[in-house]
Amino acid sequence: MQRRQFIMLGLGAGVGLSLGLTLYPVLQSSTQQRSDAATLVLDALLPALLQGALPAEAAAQQAALRRSRDAVLQFLPFLPRRQQAELQQLFLLLQQRLGQLALLGHWLSLNEMPLxxxxxxxxxxxxxxxxxxxxxxxxxxxLLYGAYYGQPQHWPALKYQPLEFNPYV
Structure with missing residues (x-):
């Protein structure tokens, strides 16, 4: 075996092992791991996406973020199975270091990144x-905008008036 072949074999084995270590937890994850990954990713992405729409004071902001995250987590089981699987894979990949490196280009987790x-x-x-x-x-x-703006307490900011049901019409 030549030196070049040995180096290429070592690089190929390293890449294969890295991919296997990254993808195995995605394919063999428990419901608790999926829920934890979704919570982690949503807690990191919600403040970024809703930056201008959140209330000014910190306590109200945290409450709005928590309600929105809970709304997303409650809505996920109602999505089609394919979309559920895709989102769960995305959440699990964003939770792992090699998945973060591939999707984000950073070793830092989403929570550690500045807004x-x-x-x-x-x-x-x-x-x-x-x-x-x-x-x-x-x-x-x-998904995140729907969870945030689907809450009745955010409707006045949009000047949205829900339809009233009149059974006599």
Whole structure:
């Protein structure tokens, strides 16, 4: 065996092992691990996506973020199974170090990144040439905006008046 072949074999084995270590937990995860990953990712991304819409005071802001996260977690089981699986895989990949490196380009976890970096990350996903990253951005954005603006306490800011049911008409 030549030196070049040995080096290429070692690099190939290292890449294969890294991929296996990253993808195995995604494929063999428990419901608790999926829930923890979703909570971690949502806690990191909600402040970035809702930056201008959140209340000014910190306590109200944290309460709005917590309600929105809980609304997303409650709504996830009602999505089609394929979308549930895709979101769970995304959450699990974003929780792991090698998944973060592949999707974010950083070793830092989402919670450790500054808010401006999270916004830049989401913008890069939106403008990416990879359809998968664009799909991840649009899916997360629609889900998180729906969870936030679907709460009745946020309707006055939108000047939204829900329809009233009149049984006699």
């Amino acid at each position: 401006q970096s999270r916004l830049q990350l989401l913008s890069s996903w939106r403008d990416s040439y990879l359809a998968t990253l664009q799909q991840a951005y649009h899916g997360l954005r629609e």
